[in-house]
Amino acid sequence: MKIDSTHCYRDPEMAMDEWLRTYLKEHRADMFDLLRQLVCINSGSYNKSGVDAVGRVIADALADCDLTLDIIETKPFGNPLVFRTPCPSTETGQVLLVGHMDTVFQADTDFRDYREDANRAYGPGVVDMKGGLVAGIFALKALSEAGLLKRLPLSFVLNGDEEIGSKWSRALIRREAKKSACAFVLEGGGLNGEVVIGRKGNLSARLTVAGRAGHAAFAGPDKTSAIVELAHKILAIEALNDFSAGILANVGTVNGGIGPNTVAERAEALLDFRFVQPEDEDRLKTRLSQICAQIMVPGAAAELEIVSGRPPMPVSESNQALYDRVHRIAGRLGIAIHPEFRSGVSDANFIADAGIPVLDGLGPIGARDHSPDEYMLKESLPQRTLLLAATLADYCGGEKPVPDLG
Known part of the structure; x- marks a missing residue:
């Protein structure tokens, strides 16, 4: 042509x-x-x-x-x-x-x-x-x-x-x-x-919780279960959903423990967040850091890793x-x-x-x-x-x- x-x-x-x-x-x-x-x-x-x-x-x-x-x-x-x-x-x-x-x-x-x-x-x-x-x-x-x-x-x-x-x-x-x-x-x-x-923008994160391993048969009220600590954090993370503001929070996968008769030494969750406004990302990161720092099970510890993200x-x-x-x-x-x-x-x-x-x-x-x-x-x-x-x-x-x- x-x-x-x-x-x-x-x-x-x-x-x-x-x-x-x-x-x-x-x-x-x-x-x-x-x-x-x-x-x-x-x-x-x-x-x-x-x-x-x-x-x-x-x-x-x-x-x-x-x-x-x-x-x-x-x-x-x-x-x-x-x-x-x-x-x-x-x-x-x-x-x-x-x-x-x-x-x-x-x-x-x-x-x-x-x-x-x-x-x-x-x-x-x-x-x-x-x-x-x-x-x-x-x-x-x-x-x-x-x-x-x-x-x-x-x-x-x-x-x-x-x-x-x-x-x-x-x-x-x-x-x-x-x-x-x-x-x-x-x-x-x-x-x-x-x-x-x-x-929307997005934020992907990994939340890792450390506990103390033990035998479930001998665990007392002070057991340091990573899974129990993670459960508290999951509920706090899901509470971040604000549908009217376009903020979505989702715990997508959960892993932890090695068997039903053990106290979990480690647990992990993969998280996903969606948001509309650029400032929402900073607020989400601040709130996630607070959730990570607030330990509900004595002796447990938590670490948050931001895996990836895109601005809105x-x-x-x-x-x-x-x-x-x-x-x-x-x-x-x-x-x-x-x-x-x-x-x-x-x-x-x-x-x-x-x-x-x-x-x-x-x-x-x-x-x-x-x-x-x-x-x-x-x-x-x-x-x-x-x-x-x-x-x-x-x-x-x-x-x-x-x-x-x-």
Whole structure:
């Protein structure tokens, strides 16, 4: 396909929209072939070789585009990729795309196959978020074919540890965010066409309690059971739930003791917290420290470890303005989208914390992610790819040439 610069169009946006629509229609089979290939590679967060294999497939898919590639060697997790367009960044900054190559399904999972029926595609990570990766890849391939990537300052960051908190890649994402005018994250969209304009923050913690081991048959009223002390703390932690304020506290797993006839020397709980306001995180940490310090069973001791966390992504004026811009483009394309505030977290939280307007949920639509029933609505893949491509084209400066499909 070549650019035909001899034609004049009264509405160049509509002409570009139709060209993108036609391009994606012609490459629909290629999109689903790539999706199948990505889904059939196990890329659990702890499977570095699998994540890196996904990265190589993506690099091959984008090799013919106007993009450079940096591969960031990382151990023990998959290597992040950073694709860049040749266009220098403007005063306002680049456009940032973010996606992740890892899934929650580890190398020993039985859930590893891709399949389709008339309306849905199924497989590990099909919507979280290998479908989003395909949308990003083909949006860039379309714009490269149209010659627009040379006029769009853009960085596409793909990391391999998102499902475990992006502990090793968050610094990279923050650096790229600070160079950006806006950002789009390719997590799956909502079943009713939702696009994410805000997210809660989260905090993951480990609470470990030490007691004194003993035989249950000889235990007296002064027994120092780690399990009993942990039980007191669990009730105090669950009391932190404040649903009206959007604060959620959950004790997810509990382990302790070695048998029913022993006094537990050790017990542990894994905790998860969700919150809306940045100051809620500080209040939660303060209260958790107080709960940890308050010993109810004489002789016991407790230790709190913050494992990971993400700051909240507030529904800001800049996020709303970015959504309004995408909503206008979606209306022009005949695609229905709606704003959503989502309780789950993503790499968009780090971008928002850097003060950059960001939208999430730009990927295809599906549900039941993180389960063996994960699926993607097939028609949403070309539709969301079209929306992303048209949105990125909207950021290209100057009058846009219209490619000729002939």
